[in-house]
Amino acid sequence: MAKDLYQILGVDKNADEETIKKAYRKLALKYHPDRYATATDAEKKEAESKFKEINHAYEVLSDKTKRENYDAYGDENGPQFGSGGSGFSGFSGASGFDDILNSFFGGFGGRSRSANPNAPRNGEDITVRLNLTFEEAYFGVEKTISVTRDEECPDCHGSGARDASSVQTCPYCHGSGYVTQRQQTLFGVQTVRTVCSNCGGKGKVVGDKCRTCKGNGYVRRNASVKVKIPAGVDTGVNITVRNEGNAGRNGGMKGNLVLVVYVAESARYKRMGYDLYMTLPIGYYSAAVGCKVEVDTMRGKTVCNIPEGTQSGTKIRVKGYGVKMLNKESYGDLYITIKVETPKGLSRKQQQLLADFENSLSDSQYPQIKKYKSGK
Ligand SMILES: [Zn+2]
Ligand SMILES: [Zn+2]
Structure with a gap:
């Protein structure tokens, strides 16, 4: 019995495209062979099969027709008859598989990930100092934090293009993002694959750029983020608000908003850990x-x-x-x-009262003074 593809990606059956993509990317990064370069053979093997599983699940669930087939018949190729058929379809072809990888990692092999500008990059975190009064920190408070951050352009949704028709497949690399050159070297003719300079590895070129973001795909914006500060925070505590940082690039995750807490001192209380001290x-x-x-x-x-x-x-x-x-x-x-x-500023009468009182005391009522006088 083949494993459930939704389960493999850890998503709900009704998950939308974006959720599936996110789940896939997370898992694919986790099990990517590059991360197991120094692992034992057994670990490598396990990660490899996991990686294949994840990619297969994504290949099916990210394709509308295949997903419909899978939902209806349990197989991306539609209804299956008998047991001798092509039960497991595997990858639909090396190129399709490679494309998915390319779009996320810059593919397998010696090419370094950073060489592909098309790889998703997570947005940067934004760190903000958050000043709280002693009371706010004690009871918790809701704060509205103002940040200036990169957000996905609302007009082109990150593509940088004015409209769909202004995005064209790069004519140099035919959409792959790479160009292959044959070079004559000392060791014979070698094939070198490099990032396409025309499209910067994106595989697509934008003819008419989006006016709003000038083709960047993101815009700098002021935003207000409401944050619930829990009771009990103290100076030095960092509060991370997920996905409220800068937008990622090429489908990368958003960065986080990190609040570094500073709590004002109280005139009455001194705080140490969770204990308070007062006089x-x-x-x-x-x-x-x-x-x-x-x-x-x-x-x-x-x-x-x-x-x-x-x-x-x-x-x-x-x-x-x-x-x-x-x-x-x-x-x-x-x-x-x-x-x-x-007491200060005693009147004569008060002084007399105290003197009478003092004279009435015996040594045993002043044990410390007695002890001190006796030289012990
Ligand atoms: Zn735009
Ligand atoms: Zn190109």
Whole structure:
């Protein structure tokens, strides 16, 4: 039983041309023999058969008639009778196969890929700095990013031609994109295949160029990209928005938009990882007798229990009041450092009250001072 061609390309039965082409290109790049130059023989063999499978699937599914036949009869050649027939049709011919490859890789063999200007090139990524307030980073936010990028020309859809009739098959290479020359060398006559200079390897020449893009096939445009920034991002995080970068060339994939996040500091909170740190000043009466303090946190108010005899510098952990973790439903913690504030500008009466109070204390109520005085 032959494998399902849609499955081979990993696409849906209703996939459109573009989807099939994309899926094919991705797989073909993955299993292209060039990538297995240093692999073991077994790996090479496997990749080769995979590669053939992919190409066959694409050959059928990219051809309207063959695809219809395949959908209706399970064979690109139409209804098959008996078992002795040409069950497996293989490639329809070396030239067809070669064309597909040429259009994507510049073909097999010694020709380097870069030698073919017709090969698809992925669009470049666009990197943008994204400034966020502390609150935006904490809660997440939707941002509209302005970018200037290459986009496929809306008038010629990338062909660079004014209309369909102004695209002609290159008369020099007859559409192959290559010219073959015979050269006399020391070792005899050699055939050299080079990229056609007339069409630059495209196989086609454009007579009347598209006015909008001047024949480039793409135009520089300003675009707005809406991006949902998740809660919990921090300075240094990169957010990649797929396919929002520059357009590719020759059917290559679009580049990505990469946002480099910078988060403004907060006056109250210091962030370390997903934990937040803050200082809570309390009076020394509260510190001495203990109290409940209402604390403003990023997640609303919470009540903090200050036990009796709390020292300045004591850290209190409020679980789950830190920053939301990226792609997780959990939060870091909030650490509150208690700072006991010494009152200033005491009146004479207040000073007297404090003096009376101080005199009433015993050494054991000041263990640290006692320890220090004893020289230990
Ligand atoms: Zn155009
Ligand atoms: Zn040409």
